[in-house]
Amino acid sequence: MAEIADSGGGGHKGGKKRAKKQSTRIDMTPMVDLAFLLLTFFVLTATFSKPKSMELTFPAPPPPDQKIDEVKKGITFLLSKDDRIFYYEGQFRAADDEKGKKTELAELNFSQGSLHKFLLDKNKEMQEKIKALDVKHKNKQLEDTTFKRMVKEIKADKESYTYLIKTDDKATYKNVIDVIDELNVNVVGKYVMVDILKPEMDLVIEKVGAN
Amino acid sequence: MSKKPSKGGAPALDMTPMVDLAFLLVTFFMLTASFRMSEPVAVDPPSSIGQVSLPDNHILVTIDNTGRAFFGISNSTAKMNALRQMSAKYNVPFTEQQIVKFSGLPSFGVDIKDLPAYIDANEQARTNFKNQKGVPLDTITPNNQLKDWISIGGTEAVKMYEEAKLKAVDAGGEFKAEKPRYAIKCDGKTKYIYVKDVIKTFTDLKLYQFNLITSLEGGGTVIDPTK
Numbered sequence: 118m119a120e121i122a123d124s125g126g127g128g129h130k131g132g133k134k135r136a137k138k139q140s141t142r143i144d145m146t147p148m149v150d151l152a153f154l155l156l157t158f159f160v161l162t163a164t165f166s167k168p169k170s171m172e173l174t175f176p177a178p179p180p181p182d183q184k185i186d187e188v189k190k191g192i193t194f195l196l197s198k199d200d201r202i203f204y205y206e207g208q209f210r211a212a213d214d215e216k217g218k219k220t221e222l223a224e225l226n227f228s229q230g231s232l233h234k235f236l237l238d239k240n241k242e243m244q245e246k247i248k249a250l251d252v253k254h255k256n257k258q259l260e261d262t263t264f265k266r267m268v269k270e271i272k273a274d275k276e277s278y279t280y281l282i283k284t285d286d287k288a289t290y291k292n293v294i295d296v297i298d299e300l301n302v303n304v305v306g307k308y309v310m311v312d313i314l315k316p317e318m319d320l321v322i323e324k325v326g327a328n
Numbered sequence: 329m330s331k332k333p334s335k336g337g338a339p340a341l342d343m344t345p346m347v348d349l350a351f352l353l354v355t356f357f358m359l360t361a362s363f364r365m366s367e368p369v370a371v372d373p374p375s376s377i378g379q380v381s382l383p384d385n386h387i388l389v390t391i392d393n394t395g396r397a398f399f400g401i402s403n404s405t406a407k408m409n410a411l412r413q414m415s416a417k418y419n420v421p422f423t424e425q426q427i428v429k430f431s432g433l434p435s436f437g438v439d440i441k442d443l444p445a446y447i448d449a450n451e452q453a454r455t456n457f458k459n460q461k462g463v464p465l466d467t468i469t470p471n472n473q474l475k476d477w478i479s480i481g482g483t484e485a486v487k488m489y490e491e492a493k494l495k496a497v498d499a500g501g502e503f504k505a506e507k508p509r510y511a512i513k514c515d516g517k518t519k520y521i522y523v524k525d526v527i528k529t530f531t532d533l534k535l536y537q538f539n540l541i542t543s544l545e546g547g548g549t550v551i552d553p554t555k
Contacts, residue, residue, distance in 0.1 A: 145343050145347060148347065149343060149346070149347050149350065152347060152350040152351055152354055153350055155354045155358075156350055156353050156354050156357065159354065159357030159358055159361055160353075160357060162361060163357055163360065163361050168373075168381070168382045168513075168541050168542075168543075169376075169378050169379060169380065169381055169382070169541070169542055169543070170378055170380050170381065170382045170511060170539035170540055170541045170542060171376050171378030171380065171539065171540045171541075171542050172378075172380050172537065172538070172539055172540075173537075173538055173539075173540055174536050174537050174538075175527060175530075175531055175536045175537075175538070176536070177531070177534070177536055178531065196520070284520040284521070284524075286519065286520075286521045287519065288519070288520045289516060289517055289518060289519060289520060290374065290391075290514045290515065290516055290517070290518045290519070290520050290523050291374040291516035291517065292520070293520050293523075294374040294376055294516070294540065294542060295374065295376075297376075298376040298377055298378075298542075301376075301377060301378075302377060310527075312524075
């Protein structure tokens with residue numbers, strides 16, 4: 118490597134030394150080393166991806182005097198400890214009455230064959246409709262806005278299920294996110310987080326035990 | 329300066345373009361780097377298929393796996409103003425230096441009474457701060473500091489946004505910033521009831537839209553069978 122020639126050991130007094138032909142090349146190696154060091158540092162510390170997030174809207178509490186409508190086609194998920202999910206369909210019934218039988222909880226879990234399949238079966242019709250629209254949209258038979266509007270209409274359709282997610286005091290945040298995620302995967306449009314009711318809690322405790 | 333290639337020695341290589349490039353990249357990364365502040369607690373959010381990236385302008389509530397709540401505002405001016413108002417409201421005096429220092433801190437999880445000590449502590453001491461019990465958020469008693477932080481912080485952040493917008497419009501430029509959003513970052517193992525308390529605090533303030541921060545990864549809901 119080229120070097121800056123040093124002046125040659127201590128100036129001789131009055132020495133009529135002829136200036137050596139100095140090389141003007143400087144050694145760039147340390148500079149390059151430093152540059153790459155910095156480069157590596159910034160590459161490694163750079164935060165490329167902003168954290169991803171999931172947008173969720175919670176329902177505003179209904180005015181106190183308003184009676185809660187009966188959910189016609191509802192599925193209620195009850196999340197509990199050890200990643201267990203229970204569900205029942207329709208209105209909750211503490212005992213048999215003229216409209217239907219006493220509510221029994223069925224169990225699901227987070228494996229592909231369980232919750233995913235369950236939601237797939239429940240929403241098949243809706244998903245097929247959306248798929249058909251998607252094909253049309255891809256073939257340019259539908260405008261973007263029309264497509265979006267129609268998908269929205271299908272999702273909000275009265276015939277499709279509404280999902281209620283309730284948790285007991287032992288369910289984890291991960292369980293909740295996983296269920297919401299699974300609903301999103303299945304393009305469900307109507308789901309909501311609700312507080313668990315006492316009789317529902319009792320049913321869950323019956324299944325998992327008080328502790 | 330003509331130099332004959334020395335026989336037998338290593339061939340001289342012109343490094344200039346490489347160095348140019350290296351410095352170009354260094355400059356690029358230096359300018360684009362946004363340092364992630366070290367969070368007061370390690371939080372491991374669950375994964376989801378959510379593709380919405382977190383807006384730059386946000387008000388963040390972090391909940392760790394023991395249920396402590398931490399509060400942070402991304403806009404530092406809004407953060408300073410919020411502290412001034414909180415200081416007046418709770419009668420806890422802060423010096424100007426403390427307020428400035430506070431604006432540079434990431435989210436915090438202490439009672440406002442302990443906040444001056446927390447700000448004055450160094451980074452090491454801050455991590456092990458003994459009164460780091462989370463921002464108090466009793467939903468029943470009136471001591472819901474988190475609610476005040478969110479409410480005041482939110483108003484300030486919106487004010488900052490409006491000001492920036494006005495300025496941009498006056499200058500005739502294009503305005504691109506987003507409105508502040510409320511984000512919740514929570515550990516996957518946290519019991520949902522703690523999250524519910526925080527959400528209750530938000531809904532009490534008539535805020536119903538959140539960004540729940542989740543880690544990347546495609547939406548797999550398969551739980552590790554070994555667990």
